Amino acid sequence: MSAAFKRSVQFGARFVGRRAVSSQARNATDARILKVAIGCTVAGGAAAILAGNAFRSLTVDKLHAETKRAAPDFHLYWASGSPPCWRVMIALEEKGLSGYPNTLCSMQDKQHKSEEILAINPRGQMPSLRVGSVGLNESMGAIDYFEMVYKGQGTSLYPSDNPEQLALVLQRKNEVMNVHKKCVEETLFYLFKDDKTDEEVAKRTEVFKTELMFYENYLSQQKTGAKYIAGSSFSMADVVFFPYIAFFVRLGLSLDDRFPNLKEYYERLSQRPSIQKTWPPHWKTAAAPSQLLKVI
Amino acid sequence: MSAAFKRSVQFGARFVGRRAVSSQARNATDARILKVAIGCTVAGGAAAILAGNAFRSLTVDKLHAETKRAAPDFHLYWASGSPPCWRVMIALEEKGLSGYPNTLCSMQDKQHKSEEILAINPRGQMPSLRVGSVGLNESMGAIDYFEMVYKGQGTSLYPSDNPEQLALVLQRKNEVMNVHKKCVEETLFYLFKDDKTDEEVAKRTEVFKTELMFYENYLSQQKTGAKYIAGSSFSMADVVFFPYIAFFVRLGLSLDDRFPNLKEYYERLSQRPSIQKTWPPHWKTAAAPSQLLKVI
Structure with missing residues (x-):
C-alpha cells in the first residue's frame, strides 16, 4: 500500500466516525451539491432558496474499505446527488468494480476543500478521484479512465467493432x-x-x-x-x-x-x-x- | 464508395469552385469563427468589434480529394482558426491520417448552417465530422474517435501502459x-x-x-x-x-x-x-x- 493510499484511507476513516444526520438535512443539500460538484457559482441567495436555509452536515461514510479485486490503486471522493459524481459511480458498477475504496463527502463541512482533497485536486471540486498519486477530478475523464483500464470487463461502454x-x-x-x-x-x-x-x-x-x-x-x-x-x-x-x-x-x-x-x-x-x-x-x-x- | 460519401464529396467539390478572398477579409473572421465553431452567442456588436465590420467570405477549399489509405468513411468540415476544429486536425495528423477528405467552410456564407451539414449536425456547429451516416460534431469526441479507431498507428495520444x-x-x-x-x-x-x-x-x-x-x-x-x-x-x-x-x-x-x-x-x-x-x-x-x- 503506497503512502498516498495510506493517507487517503486514514482520511476516509476519519469520515466514517461522523454521525449521520436527519433525512431533511441531507435532502436540503441538493442544490449546493450540484453547484460545488460542477464548480459553478450562483448569484447570492440562490442556494438558500432551494435548500431552505437548512444546510447541515451530510452523513459521511466510507462505504467500502477494500477493493473487490486486484485493481489499480484508486479512491473516489464523491457527493450524494451530484450528476458528475453519479456518472463515475455508474461507470464503476458497469465495469464490475463494486466495492472500490470511496468516501462520501459533505459539502456543508467543506470536505471538498480539505487539504487531503486539494492535494490531488487544486480546484477543490467533486468528484475527486485519486489514481496512485494523480488526481483525476474531471468526471468526463474518470469514466473514460475506467473504460480504458478495464476494457473487456463488465459492460463495453464504447463499441469496439463498429x-x-x-x-x-x-x-x-x-x-x-x-x-x-x-x-x-x-x-x-x-x-x-x-x-x-x-x-x-x-x-x-x-x-x-x-x-x-x-x-x-x-x-x-x-x-x-x-x-x-x-x-x-x-x-x-x-x-x-x-x-x-x-x-x-x-x-x-x-x-x-x-x-x-x-x-x-x-x-x-x-x-x-x-x-x-x-x-x-x-x-x-x-x-x-x-x-x-x-x-x- | 457509399451514397453518403458520394454526396459529401459532391458537396465538397462545390466548395472548391469558390474564389479565395483577400487576406484582410480572412483575417477579419477570427472572432466570428470561434463563436460559431463553439456554438456560443455574444452580446450584440461584439463580433463587429473584433472584426471591424469587415466580415466577408473566407476562401473555401477542399484540400484533399482522396484518403491516403484505406480508412473508415469520414469527412471533416472545418473553419480556419477555430480551436475546436484545430484540435481535430492536429489529432488526425498525429494519427498519420494526412490527406483525409475535408472541407474548409465559410462561416460568413453560413455554410455551417447548410442543409448538407445540418443533416449530420442539427446544431449547425463547426467542426462537423461525418462518419459513415453518423454526425460527430463534438470535437472532444472526434479526437477520441480517431485515437480509438487508429490505436497503434501514429502517436499514442493516450498512454496504454501506465x-x-x-x-x-x-x-x-x-x-x-x-x-x-x-x-x-x-x-x-x-x-x-x-x-x-x-x-x-x-x-x-x-x-x-x-x-x-x-x-x-x-x-x-x-x-x-x-x-x-x-x-x-x-x-x-x-x-x-x-x-x-x-x-x-x-x-x-x-x-x-x-x-x-x-x-x-x-x-x-x-x-x-x-x-x-x-x-x-x-x-x-x-x-x-x-x-x-x-x-x-
Whole structure:
C-alpha cells in the first residue's frame, strides 16, 4: 500500500466516525451539491432558496474499505446527488468494480476543500478521484479512465467493432454537456434567483425544453428496440445523460406527454442494477426540498 | 464508395469552385469563427468589434480529394482558426491520417448552417465530422474517435501502459474546458462588448490569468524534460490545450515573464509538424484584426 493510499484511507476513516444526520438535512443539500460538484457559482441567495436555509452536515461514510479485486490503486471522493459524481459511480458498477475504496463527502463541512482533497485536486471540486498519486477530478475523464483500464470487463461502454456506432456514442456522450450548460447553468441556476423576471423565466424554460427535445427526438427516431441515447445498447452516453434526467425529475420536471420517450427511458433505466445501486443515498430517504422545475 | 460519401464529396467539390478572398477579409473572421465553431452567442456588436465590420467570405477549399489509405468513411468540415476544429486536425495528423477528405467552410456564407451539414449536425456547429451516416460534431469526441479507431498507428495520444499517466492525460485533456469557459466565454467574449466597465475588465482578466497559471504551474512543477501539459510526451491534453494558447497569442496575449514555461511551450509546439501543417491558413497571411488580449 503506497503512502498516498495510506493517507487517503486514514482520511476516509476519519469520515466514517461522523454521525449521520436527519433525512431533511441531507435532502436540503441538493442544490449546493450540484453547484460545488460542477464548480459553478450562483448569484447570492440562490442556494438558500432551494435548500431552505437548512444546510447541515451530510452523513459521511466510507462505504467500502477494500477493493473487490486486484485493481489499480484508486479512491473516489464523491457527493450524494451530484450528476458528475453519479456518472463515475455508474461507470464503476458497469465495469464490475463494486466495492472500490470511496468516501462520501459533505459539502456543508467543506470536505471538498480539505487539504487531503486539494492535494490531488487544486480546484477543490467533486468528484475527486485519486489514481496512485494523480488526481483525476474531471468526471468526463474518470469514466473514460475506467473504460480504458478495464476494457473487456463488465459492460463495453464504447463499441469496439463498429466505427459508426462508436462515433454515435462519442457524439452523444459529449453532446450531453449541452444539457449541463443550457438546462443547469442557464435555466436551473436562474430559477434559483430572487430577482428573476417572468419574461426571462419563460425564455430560459424554452431553452431547457428545446435542449431536452433533442434527446426525446433521438429516442423516438431510433429504430424499434434502440431505446438508449445512442442506439440499442447501454453506453457511455447513458452514463452521462441519465443522472441529469433523474436530477431534473427529482426537482419537479414532469416527463409527461411532451417527452414520452424520455419518460419511458427514465423509468426503465431507473431499474438498471448499476443505477439502482448508486442511486443518491439522500434521495431514498427524503423528498426534494424544492420542485423548481415544475415550471418547465 | 457509399451514397453518403458520394454526396459529401459532391458537396465538397462545390466548395472548391469558390474564389479565395483577400487576406484582410480572412483575417477579419477570427472572432466570428470561434463563436460559431463553439456554438456560443455574444452580446450584440461584439463580433463587429473584433472584426471591424469587415466580415466577408473566407476562401473555401477542399484540400484533399482522396484518403491516403484505406480508412473508415469520414469527412471533416472545418473553419480556419477555430480551436475546436484545430484540435481535430492536429489529432488526425498525429494519427498519420494526412490527406483525409475535408472541407474548409465559410462561416460568413453560413455554410455551417447548410442543409448538407445540418443533416449530420442539427446544431449547425463547426467542426462537423461525418462518419459513415453518423454526425460527430463534438470535437472532444472526434479526437477520441480517431485515437480509438487508429490505436497503434501514429502517436499514442493516450498512454496504454501506465494507469497513473493515463489518469493525468485524461485529467488535463478535460480540465482544458476550464480555459474555454474562463478565458474565452467569461473574459474574451466580455472584452468584445461595447458597454464593458474597467472594474469588470479587471476582474475578468484576473480570472483569465488565474486559469492560465494552472498550466504554467503544471509545466514548471514537472520533472526536468517533462515539457508537455501532461508529462514528458505529447498527448491528447496538448491536442486540446495548444490551439487555445495559439489563439490567445494571436489576439495579443503576451507570454512574458509571467508565463515563461507557457512561452517556451508555445514556441516549441508551434514547430511540431502536426501543428505546422494544420496552422490556420488565414493566420499565415494576415495579422489579427484585434489585439484585445493585450490587456491581460
